[in-house]
Structures are given as structure tokens and as C-alpha cells.
Amino acid sequence: xxxxxxxxxxxxxxxxxxxxxxxxxxxxxxxxxxxxxxxxxxxxxxxxxxxxxxxxxxxxxxxxxxxxxxxxxxxxxxxxxxxxxxxxxxxxxxxxxxxxxxxxxxxxxxxxxx
Amino acid sequence: xxxxxxxxxxxxxxxxxxxxxxxxxxxxxxxxxxxxxxxxxxxxxxxxxxxxxxxxxxxxxxxxxxxxxxxxxxxxxxxxxxxxxxxxxxxxxxxxxxxxxxxxxxxxxxxx
Numbered sequence: 001x002x003x004x005x006x007x008x009x010x011x012x013x014x015x016x017x018x019x020x021x022x023x024x025x026x027x028x029x030x031x032x033x034x035x036x037x038x039x040x041x042x043x044x045x046x047x048x049x050x051x052x053x054x055x056x057x058x059x060x061x062x063x064x065x066x067x068x069x070x071x072x073x074x075x076x077x078x079x080x081x082x083x084x085x086x087x088x089x090x091x092x093x094x095x096x097x098x099x100x101x102x103x104x105x106x107x108x109x110x111x112x113x114x
Numbered sequence: 115x116x117x118x119x120x121x122x123x124x125x126x127x128x129x130x131x132x133x134x135x136x137x138x139x140x141x142x143x144x145x146x147x148x149x150x151x152x153x154x155x156x157x158x159x160x161x162x163x164x165x166x167x168x169x170x171x172x173x174x175x176x177x178x179x180x181x182x183x184x185x186x187x188x189x190x191x192x193x194x195x196x197x198x199x200x201x202x203x204x205x206x207x208x209x210x211x212x213x214x215x216x217x218x219x220x221x222x223x224x225x226x
Contacts, residue, residue, distance in 0.1 A: 004157070033213075041199070041218075042216070042218070043152075043158070043201075043216035044216070045213050045214070045215070048213065056213055090157050090158075092157070092158075099146065099163075099205070099206070100146065100148050100163070100203065100205040100206075100214055101148060101160055101163045102160075103150075103158070103160060103214060104160075105156075105157025105158050105159070106157050107155075107156055107157055108155070108156070108157055
């Protein structure tokens with residue numbers, strides 16, 4: 001029973017393409033996140049949704065558009081992919097009131113843009 | 115920006131205690147210290163957190179200095195599976211949703 005699942009696990013695509021990464025959690029959490037881990041291994045938050053509402057939107061190019069159809073899902077769509085978008089993207093979820101100890105991360109999606 | 119400072123890397127012999135230090139000299143009174151770790155190719159995993167008292171759970175112990183400006187994560191009997199990057203994070207706790215800000219972490223290598 002995977003708590004936070006992401007698909008696909010690996011994604012190789014050409015520059016200029018549009019791609020989506022999907023995330024689902026079955027923990028009953030009400031907040032979901034997207035993090036990006038670049039080649040230098042820095043983990044940085046990109047977006048956060050609480051009950052389908054965007055609450056954190058860091059400085060991310062407009063080519064990245066998150067969508068949360070319901071509390072259990074948070075998808076990430078990327079337009080016009082660039083070489084610099086190559087990274088591992090992690091989805092996470094938490095419950096308000098649990099503080100920062102309640103994060104559960106997915107296993108990541110490794111995106112390679114060629 | 116991360117509010118913590120950690121050594122870049124550490125080695126530990128298998129079966130020995132691993133002591134991972136963290137400096138957080140600008141921590142405010144209602145901020146907690148959290149520890150997460152990331153095993154290669156996996157997502158980060160919560161380990162432990164504390165405010166000012168020492169804490170222990172099935173994974174580790176957390177020692178926080180009296181002035182709260184530094185802390186040490188202790189893995190009492192390190193195994194090869196504990197090889198990972200360990201992140202010390204300072205954050206608020208409570209009713210809101212919290213953004214985890216990761217620094218560079220400490221790469222712990224457990225040596226057979």
C-alpha cells in the first residue's frame with residue numbers, strides 16, 4: 001500500500017515537449033506539495049496545495065502548472081520543457097496540525113530532458 | 115534559505131553510534147528542530163523532532179542544547195541501511211501547513 005505514489009518514475013523527453021507527472025496519496029492528508037531536487041541535490045519547494053487551494057507558489061517559471069482535482073491528487077504539468085528542467089521531482093503530503101513531522105514523500109520522478 | 119549548518123559528510127563504523135551535529139543559532143522560541151533523511155533515490159523520510167527537551171524514538175535520539183542553538187541526532191547502532199543524507203530543519207509547528215526548507219544536509223556513510 002503505497003502512501004504517496006508518483007507516476008511515471010522515469011521520464012525522458014525532448015526539449016520543447018509538454019509532459020505531466022501525477023501524484024496520489026491515500027493517507028487522508030489535506031495538503032500536497034511538489035519539490036524539485038536538482039543535480040546538486042538541493043531540494044526546493046515549488047508548490048503547495050491545501051484542500052485543492054494553492055497556498056505556496058515559489059518562484060517557478062509559468063511553464064510549470066500544478067493542478068489539484070481533489071485532496072488526494074496533485075499533478076504537475078510542464079510546458080515547453082528545457083534542459084534545465086532535468087531533475088528529480090518529489091511529491092509530498094501532510095496534514096494541517098501535524099506540523100513539519102507529518103510529511104510523507106513519494107519516491108520521485110526522474111525527468112531527463114534531452 | 116535554510117537556517118541550519120551541518121557538516122558536509124561524516125563516516126561511521128557499522129554498529130557504532132552516529133552523532134550528527136547541527137547548528138541553528140538563529141532559531142526562534144517557537145520553532146522546532148526536525149530531522150529527515152534521504153536514502154539514495156528515495157524521497158525524504160521523517161526521523162524525529164523536538165523543541166527543547168531531548169527526544170527519543172525507535173529510530174534515533176535528539177539532543178538539543180539548553181540555549182537551543184545546536185542539536186545532535188544520534189543513531190545508536192548505525193547499520194549500512196542508515197547510509198543517507200541527513201537534513202536538520204528548523205520550522206514552526208502547529209495548525210498551519212509547513213514548508214520544509216532543506217539545506218545541504220550531511221552525507222552519512224556507514225562503513226562495514
